[in-house]
Amino acid sequence: MQITGEMLIGGRAVRGSDKPLLAYNPSTDADIPAPVFGSGTVEDVVQACALAAAAFDAYRGLPLAVRASFLERIADGIAALGDALTERAHAETGLPKARLEGERARTVGQLRLFAQEVRQGLWLGATLDSALPERKPLPRADLRLQKIAVGPVAVFGASNFPLAFSVAGGDTAAALAAGCPVVVKAHGAHLGTSEMVGRVIQQAVKDMGLPEGVFSLIVGAGRTVGEALVAHPAIKAVGFTGSRAGGTALMQIAAQRPEPIPVYAEMSSINPVFLLPEALATRGAAIAQGFVDSLTLGAGQFCTNPGLVIAVDSPALAPFVAAAQTALAGKPAQTMLTAGIHAAYEQGARRLAETPGVQACAQGQPERGPNEACAALFVTDAKTFLAQHALEDEVFGPASTLVRCADEAELLAVAEHFAGQLTATIQMERDDLPAAKRLVTILERKAGRLLVNGFPTGVEVAHAMVHGGPFPATSDSRATSVGTSAIERFLRPVCYQDFPAELLPEALADANPLGLWRRRDGEVVRG
Ligand code: NAP
Numbered sequence: 001m002q003i004t005g006e007m008l009i010g011g012r013a014v015r016g017s018d019k020p021l022l023a024y025n026p027s028t029d030a031d032i033p034a035p036v037f038g039s040g041t042v043e044d045v046v047q048a049c050a051l052a053a054a055a056f057d058a059y060r061g062l063p064l065a066v067r068a069s070f071l072e073r074i075a076d077g078i079a080a081l082g083d084a085l086t087e088r089a090h091a092e093t094g095l096p097k098a099r100l101e102g103e104r105a106r107t108v109g110q111l112r113l114f115a116q117e118v119r120q121g122l123w124l125g126a127t128l129d130s131a132l133p134e135r136k137p138l139p140r141a142d143l144r145l146q147k148i149a150v151g152p153v154a155v156f157g158a159s160n161f162p163l164a165f166s167v168a169g170g171d172t173a174a175a176l177a178a179g180c181p182v183v184v185k186a187h188g189a190h191l192g193t194s195e196m197v198g199r200v201i202q203q204a205v206k207d208m209g210l211p212e213g214v215f216s217l218i219v220g221a222g223r224t225v226g227e228a229l230v231a232h233p234a235i236k237a238v239g240f241t242g243s244r245a246g247g248t249a250l251m252q253i254a255a256q257r258p259e260p261i262p263v264y265a266e267m268s269s270i271n272p273v274f275l276l277p278e279a280l281a282t283r284g285a286a287i288a289q290g291f292v293d294s295l296t297l298g299a300g301q302f303c304t305n306p307g308l309v310i311a312v313d314s315p316a317l318a319p320f321v322a323a324a325q326t327a328l329a330g331k332p333a334q335t336m337l338t339a340g341i342h343a344a345y346e347q348g349a350r351r352l353a354e355t356p357g358v359q360a361c362a363q364g365q366p367e368r369g370p371n372e373a374c375a376a377l378f379v380t381d382a383k384t385f386l387a388q389h390a391l392e393d394e395v396f397g398p399a400s401t402l403v404r405c406a407d408e409a410e411l412l413a414v415a416e417h418f419a420g421q422l423t424a425t426i427q428m429e430r431d432d433l434p435a436a437k438r439l440v441t442i443l444e445r446k447a448g449r450l451l452v453n454g455f456p457t458g459v460e461v462a463h464a465m466v467h468g469g470p471f472p473a474t475s476d477s478r479a480t481s482v483g484t485s486a487i488e489r490f491l492r493p494v495c496y497q498d499f500p501a502e503l504l505p506e507a508l509a510d511a512n513p514l515g516l517w518r519r520r521d522g523e524v525v526r527g
Helices: 042-060 064-080 082-093 095-118 170-180 188-207 226-232 244-256 279-302 315-329 340-353 382-387 409-416 430-446 484-490
Strands: 008-010 012-016 020-025 030-038 128-129 143-151 154-157 183-185 213-216 236-241 263-266 274-276 306-311 361-363 376-380 400-407 420-426 447-452 489-497 518-520 523-525
Touching: 008 042, 008 188, 020 082, 030 188, 030 244, 042 143, 042 213, 042 226, 064 082, 064 095, 064 170, 082 095, 082 188, 095 170, 095 376, 095 484, 143 213, 154 226, 170 183, 170 236, 183 226, 188 213, 188 226, 226 244, 236 244, 236 484, 244 263, 274 279, 274 400, 279 306, 279 315, 279 420, 279 430, 306 315, 306 409, 315 361, 315 376, 315 400, 340 376, 340 400, 376 382, 382 400, 382 409, 382 420, 400 409, 400 489, 409 430, 420 430, 430 447, 484 489
Parallel strands: 128 518, 154 183, 154 236, 183 213, 236 263, 274 306, 274 420, 306 400, 376 400, 420 447
Antiparallel strands: 008 012, 008 213, 020 030, 128 143, 143 489, 361 376, 518 523
16 A cells, blocks of 8 residues: 555545655654655644534444444455555554554454444443333333434544554544544654555445545644644544643643533553562562563553552562562663653653652663663652652653552552552452452542553453543543443433334334344343
8 A cells, every 4th residue: 555645534635735744763763755744734624524524424324234344344454454554653653563463453353343342232222211101190201212423533543552542443443333433633653554544444434335524534743633623513522542731632622612522531640550468478579570571561652551569668579679670671672652752751760760769770771772762660668759749640661660668558548649540450469358458449449440460551452441540541530442331432322202113213113123132121131
């Protein structure tokens, strides 16, 4: 597939007339000279949004089987791009090819899982309450509920997942599955990869004879395109993964619209890992190896990167520290996604090193090439941590801080202290159960996913996954951005009261022609 540098607005390929952009190779610290990407204007955003609004009713009204086939066609198209896609993504992100092959499989699998979900139709939440004409003192009407798509969705691709959380990633898959047209703002850190995947979706729209506005991809330098997209009245929800500053800026724009809309922003998390005493005593060195592997995976550029380790200070902590020092010393520096992310990492690591009461504890191998991150572990005590909120700020990359606590009470105080997280992990043995129970009561209030004896990187795409959490991990703790429940963000319930059979949606018809599981007069039945 040839990358042309054009945007995809409905069925057309359009050269953006605003500032020209070049893709960048972080491994060589050089621009990729061709093609030049033209960035879009507000007028391009307006056109994409108008097409999305025009496509909405026809798209959401498609038979579920057709919508599911559309998702599968996109999956097939991405798989068929083969090595050309991973090679381009590798050049634009510096991420290893093997990682990108895994990410492509995840992206394809995610689309196929959403296709199954669409066919099964549980997400419709079909609910029927029969009329009670004889009820005294007042009769009850016939009430039927189903969920429908909210409308066109704006998606901001993430820099750290150029496939699985970008143009055809989790947000797009969930929105298309729900019946929402999607307008994607391409991330500047992988423009060519975005175009390749965007062209696959555009082709799938065409092949299936769907309205062209079901999908558009806009390129934009600076804030103009993103701000105009969130502000456009046709857009009814936003999916975003990136920085806290970016996410909160978009939340503000969305809240100030004449019709405010939800922004599902996944922003910053430091994913605390608690090491309980018995676990440390029995397998401290093994935990250290697992922790260092998780910390350095993908140059630490994961929203679930373990940026904080908390333990009660005792002789049992020494083997953990020694093993972490050895393991980290063996980790080579790795290329980060962009020069900006690399600079932010260096600044963040320097800030940690210069914080009074914080010391360097262990280090990875030094940088050898451009934009490489050297992994680092710092150490502090609970009193310092509790006194300085800045120690809670995400340092995006392979840096973490070990917090030594005087006793269990201080460890619980640290847990109580920190803000919302995507994950919280407990390393424990049976004898740690009483302390773990006390900890879980706190952590349930703090994080979207709680793990025992694992590490937080590696987010399964599954029905039971929660990739979310209280602010600032995300903008809405009720939602997940990974797994099939992610579809809920782009749905809203509608109740049909006393509708004649001919006017009812298929999902709510008496005969249940779609064969759905439904809640009927309080009972969950397939009927
Ligand atoms: P970012 O700067 O937040 O950008 C993400 C996307 O949002 C880009 O397309 C960007 O457009 C757009 N955007 C950001 N602020 C905007 C605004 N005020 N108005 C309109 N559009 C806006 O994130 P990034 O470039 O991917 O990474 C930078 C930092 O984000 C990292 O250092 C890290 O701290 C954090 N990050 C966190 C996660 C996570 O999963 N928690 C993932 C990735 C990054 P432009 O590029 O055109 O400005």
